[in-house]
Amino acid sequence: MDKVWPVRDLPAGGGKYRASDYLEVGGGMAANAAVAAARLGADCAYWGRAGDDEAGLAMQRQLVDYGVDVKQFRLIAGARSSISAVIVSQDGERMIVNYRGANIPDDTSWLPLQRVMEAAAIHADIRWVEGASAIFAAARSAGIPTVLDGETATEAAFAAVLPWTDHAIFSEPGLRSFAGADSLHNDANRRAALAKARALGCRVAAVTRGSRGTLWLDGEGFHQQASFAVTVVDTTGAGDVFHGAYALAMGEGQSVAQAMRFASAVAALKCTRQGGRAGIPSRAEVDEFLVRQ
Template identity: 40%
Template sequence: MTGVFCLGISTLDYVYSVETLPTRGEKYRSRGLAVVGGGCAGNASVAIARLGGRSWLATRLADDVTGDQIVADLASEGVETDFVRRVAGLRSPVSAILVDAQGERMIISYSDPDMPEEAGWLPSQLPDGVGAVLADTRWGLGSLAALQMARAAGIPGVLDGDRTPPHPDLVATASHVAFSAQALAELSGEADPRRGLARLAKDAATWLAVTLGREGVLFVEDGEVVHTPAFPIETVDTLGAGDVWHGAFTLALAEGQGARAAIRFASAAAAIKCTRFGGRTGAPGRDEVLAFLAAAG
């Protein structure tokens, strides 16, 4: 079974369904509640497992009840948690998330500022069966170590650039980087994502893309910026969609799919997720994605 080694943040999310996002300091009533694991790498690792890939997660948690719940949820999804580090005396990451009737979300997150940054406890080489690596931007030294292992192994190393990379070598070390629109704008200095991507691509050997939600994906191919539209859906909840996209994209690369096919596969997985409330609880299985793609033509 082809697998992906994921590294980055894993959280416990309290997801509230509301009619509209709050604008004033008042009491509001939630229409629904999901308590579910979250975080970029955590969500991606679960998405990979649901899509039929083997999934490892390296993450930093506290030795607390929240951490226990995060690990138990990951294990229940089939994610291998041998590389989860538990640190005594700290707090594991948590988020309070509001999702409105249009599927847009507001996130308030907490990560313990005293969580150790050093990455010396990570393995010196990847586990057998890893066909690609996926890292997020929440732990720079750890992500750099994971991407360096991917490069040494000669396999794809994907960076989820949802925030500006915290280490200057991350983009160059990755084989593939998919930015959020905000991170791309901050890094390139361009408000327009097409111009921003083109600007970064001039000096980069790394494959570059930017995910734009309902506007699809822009990516660089043979020096040109190419657009792939998103699948039309009725959006219920966008929470975790980007993480599912990155997990599915990396798994597809690990399986030997080309970038275009991987984008299509990932976009279908993310689209299905957006039709369901509850963050990563809406991540689809492999058969669902294949049926969705077949119906889309």
């Protein structure tokens, strides 16, 4: 659950700051990606876990409101849901403080993995390593493309999930946590870091860089998708939205280059509007935007 305070400037130290508004909205990388895919027209389901507390119930209700199937979104008795404080400045930058929750078991035995073959594509984030590994392994066996949100994680987490991943899309902090502090110094280092991910079994390894676009490495070489020039209002959730759009594109059979362009456009349009989920564009808006580019 994201608790959002819009402010003029991000806090630079201790003290009191005045917010222009206050919002409570469901968040989470994979959950936001699911909302993005649903908003863009996909028949989408979210499999995950939260506590059976007020935040968990609210997140479940909101996903339903966005048209996401939550039959496999489990609310665990006695567990505490993950909650983030999100401070958003006028220029669209944000500061996030996250409480990861408590008493949420890692057990995957309840996941209906036989249903994976019904999907056109599978997306997961790196937070629930056991769940992502289980569903990606099932997807690999069924020939279903998988997309990983490579956010900041431990070496062990990446080692468990990347061998089952077809498309690993890292944030810059995520790539740094995977490949080391030098991985972002220049394109040669970025390419080496992405090659390290491909060596573990990924077909495509990419890193999103906000206004500087997206770089990716596949069997044909090193590529770049430039970002689209837009007036930024709020970057909250842009990376999650990118992942949801990319996974949808994979499910539709788009090429990697087409999917990168499509996902970049969806994320750019989201940044022109306030809110993570509220700012997600419709498919018609994205198609119209791309025609003008």
